[in-house]
Amino acid sequence: MTAIIEVKDLVKVYNGSIRAVDGITFEVAEGEVFGFLGPNGAGKTTTIAVLTTLLQKTSGECKVCGIDVSKNPTEVRRSIGLVPQEMTVDDDLTGRENMLLQATLYGVEMKVAKERIDELLALVKLEEAADRMVKTYSGGMRKRLELSEGLIHRPRVLFLDEPTLGLDIQTRTTMWEHIRDLRKNSNMTVFMTTHYLEEADSLCDRIGIIDKGKIMALDTPIKLKESLGGDVISLKISGETDFTESIRSVEGVLSAKREDGSYRVKVLNGETVTAPLLHEISKKGGSVTYVSLERPNMDQVFLEYTGRSLRDAEQSGSYDRMAVAERMRRSGS
Amino acid sequence: MIRETTALMVRELKHWYRAKIQIFMLLIQPIVWLGLFGQALPLQLPPAALNGAPDYMSYMSVGMLAVTALFTCMFAGMSVVWDRRFGFLNKLRAAPIPRGAIPVSRILAAMIRAVISALMVLLIALIFTHIPGLAGLTVTSNFDVMSALGMLLILVLLATAFSAVFVAIALTIKTQETLFAVINLLNLPLMFASAALFPVNSMPDWLQAVAKVNPLTLAVDGMRQLLFSGSVGIYPLWVDILGLLAFSVVLVVIGIVVAMRALKEK
Numbered sequence: 001m002t003a004i005i006e007v008k009d010l011v012k013v014y015n016g017s018i019r020a021v022d023g024i025t026f027e028v029a030e031g032e033v034f035g036f037l038g039p040n041g042a043g044k045t046t047t048i049a050v051l052t053t054l055l056q057k058t059s060g061e062c063k064v065c066g067i068d069v070s071k072n073p074t075e076v077r078r079s080i081g082l083v084p085q086e087m088t089v090d091d092d093l094t095g096r097e098n099m100l101l102q103a104t105l106y107g108v109e110m111k112v113a114k115e116r117i118d119e120l121l122a123l124v125k126l127e128e129a130a131d132r133m134v135k136t137y138s139g140g141m142r143k144r145l146e147l148s149e150g151l152i153h154r155p156r157v158l159f160l161d162e163p164t165l166g167l168d169i170q171t172r173t174t175m176w177e178h179i180r181d182l183r184k185n186s187n188m189t190v191f192m193t194t195h196y197l198e199e200a201d202s203l204c205d206r207i208g209i210i211d212k213g214k215i216m217a218l219d220t221p222i223k224l225k226e227s228l229g230g231d232v233i234s235l236k237i238s239g240e241t242d243f244t245e246s247i248r249s250v251e252g253v254l255s256a257k258r259e260d261g262s263y264r265v266k267v268l269n270g271e272t273v274t275a276p277l278l279h280e281i282s283k284k285g286g287s288v289t290y291v292s293l294e295r296p297n298m299d300q301v302f303l304e305y306t307g308r309s310l311r312d313a314e315q316s317g318s319y320d321r322m323a324v325a326e327r328m329r330r331s332g333s
Numbered sequence: 334m335i336r337e338t339t340a341l342m343v344r345e346l347k348h349w350y351r352a353k354i355q356i357f358m359l360l361i362q363p364i365v366w367l368g369l370f371g372q373a374l375p376l377q378l379p380p381a382a383l384n385g386a387p388d389y390m391s392y393m394s395v396g397m398l399a400v401t402a403l404f405t406c407m408f409a410g411m412s413v414v415w416d417r418r419f420g421f422l423n424k425l426r427a428a429p430i431p432r433g434a435i436p437v438s439r440i441l442a443a444m445i446r447a448v449i450s451a452l453m454v455l456l457i458a459l460i461f462t463h464i465p466g467l468a469g470l471t472v473t474s475n476f477d478v479m480s481a482l483g484m485l486l487i488l489v490l491l492a493t494a495f496s497a498v499f500v501a502i503a504l505t506i507k508t509q510e511t512l513f514a515v516i517n518l519l520n521l522p523l524m525f526a527s528a529a530l531f532p533v534n535s536m537p538d539w540l541q542a543v544a545k546v547n548p549l550t551l552a553v554d555g556m557r558q559l560l561f562s563g564s565v566g567i568y569p570l571w572v573d574i575l576g577l578l579a580f581s582v583v584l585v586v587i588g589i590v591v592a593m594r595a596l597k598e599k
């Protein structure tokens with residue numbers, strides 16, 4: 001594998017105190033779809049900003065297409081495309097005008113640009129709306145326009161910062177299709193970030209789980225799930241008594257963790273262990289109020305490596321950022 | 334460089350003419366000023382005190398042209414702040430274009446807008462003179478092609494100087510609120526400490542000293558000499574023009590340096 005993105009011990013400290021990225025090291029191979037999965041504030045956007053030359057790193061080494069991003073930012077800019085997290089398409093231009101401007105900024109020849117614009121607008125199904133002002137577009141249409149803008153100069157590496165943030169399930173699925181198509185039809189490398197587990201799971205060849213500026217795990221979705229080693233039984237037991245020890249004593253139980261009244265029990269085989277486990281608890285006088293058996297999924301992978309569930313991690317700063325950005329945009333124009 | 338700069342400049346201008354309301358607001362202001370303010374302030378001064386203008390309204394109309402150019406340039410800063418807010422500026426920073434294209438395209442677009450606005454005000458002032466009950470600009474010189482080119486040159490230089498200043502300020506300042514504060518801090522002093530609305534002779538000495546080096550003064554002084562026969566300028570015409578040229582060159586250079594620093598990655 002030839003690495004097209006190489007990051008070594010990257011650190012970014014904001015204002016001398018906020019360690020947004022705290023010493024991460026990873027490589028992305030040419031042609032790969034690589035994803036950063038992490039909650040709000042994990043450092044995903046910061047990493048992308050450094051790799052796309054928008055931000056000066058504090059320390060470490062970053063190369064994109066073999067070029068050092070700090071030493072030769074202009075060269076790097078030529079070979080990458082960026083679809084940023086916030087929507088940057090210009091409201092007061094039409095979709096086509098936005099694309100033309102982008103083509104000019106990336107030095108695409110006018111004739112070639114015109115052809116590609118038609119092609120790309122068809123790809124993201126915006127032909128009909130192409131000559132309408134972008135301010136009449138829905139959020140999903142803007143995102144799609146943004147994606148096609150990022151593709152106009154056929155970059156070797158495309159950075160997608162939360163490509164489906166704020167989109168409904170249907171539009172999100174369409175977006176996934178677009179990204180899969182890209183992968184099928186070209187050798188473009190995609191570096192994306194997301195905080196949707198299903199998205200990382202279904203799109204990415206490899207996933208880096210990032211939390212608080214650190215990479216907690218990095219592998220293919222399948223291996224990450226396998227690494228959990230078997231199934232997970234979640235239990236709730238009423239009362240204050242700690243049953244962790246009794247649970248651990250049951251045959252087939254790999255480990256057990258208690259978190260305010262609920263237990264996460266890793267077992268080799270859920271089907272055969274559940275009955276003896278429940279029996280053991282009731283024998284010790286516990287009354288089980290909830291039980292569920294889950295095969296490993298990305299949410300559990302996340303929980304395993306960061307110690308909290310992604311949904312909890314999101315709770316802290318959770319609000320619909322898209323809606324907020326949208327409101328700001330509207331009130332301003 | 335030229336292709337990207339032009340494309341960005343055209344984007345700015347498209348924004349402008351598509352926001353019809355903005356143009357309307359811009360024109361409503363001088364109309365109100367010429368229509369009301371001018372009537373309410375019928376300064377009875379002899380042409381000698383008015384730079385050769387036949388009446389105060391003619392004198393003030395010329396000032397209005399320059400002030401309109403100033404205001405238009407100030408508001409060019411707003412769009413810069415919006416672009417930062419919505420990430421468009423970052424998109425430009427990520428693009429493989431010479432960074433200089435960003436301030437240069439803005440300055441050019443602001444300059445063009447300012448000149449067009451000033452010319453529209455000129456047209457309004459010229460029409461107003463012919464409407465009974467209203468007053469406007471009465472031209473008394475032998476206005477020829479050279480005078481027209483002179484006027485245009487003066488407006489272009491003035492607008493270039495101011496747009497460079499405000500584009501640089503807007504790129505350095507990150508928020509709309511601060512930009513408004515700075516604009517408010519600058520606009521009235523710039524306008525009143527100049528010969529735009531009132532003759533400098535009637536000002537106290539210290540104000541006169543400031544007014545005499547204000548680019549607005551140079552611009553109106555030059556334009557009045559082109560528009561009114563027998564106008565004795567504060568400076569000779571060529572000094573006005575050279576002064577404006579110096580102002581715009583220096584301010585554009587400073588503006589671009591400041592802008593490039595503001596666009597650097599942190």
Ligand SMILES: Nc1ncnc2c1ncn2[C@@H]1O[C@H](COP(=O)(O)OP(=O)(O)OP(=O)(O)O)[C@@H](O)[C@H]1O
Nearest residue numbers: 014018020038039040041042043044045046047195
């Ligand atoms: N310009 C800045 N100045 C100071 N701190 C910043 C700045 N930008 C980001 N941070 C901080 O750095 C940390 C990482 O932010 P970053 O935007 O990289 O997170 P993220 O993973 O992209 O999150 P999200 O999912 O919300 O987009 C956060 O704690 C954030 O508050």
Ligand SMILES: [Mg+2]
Nearest residue numbers: 044045046085
């Ligand atoms: Mg982010």
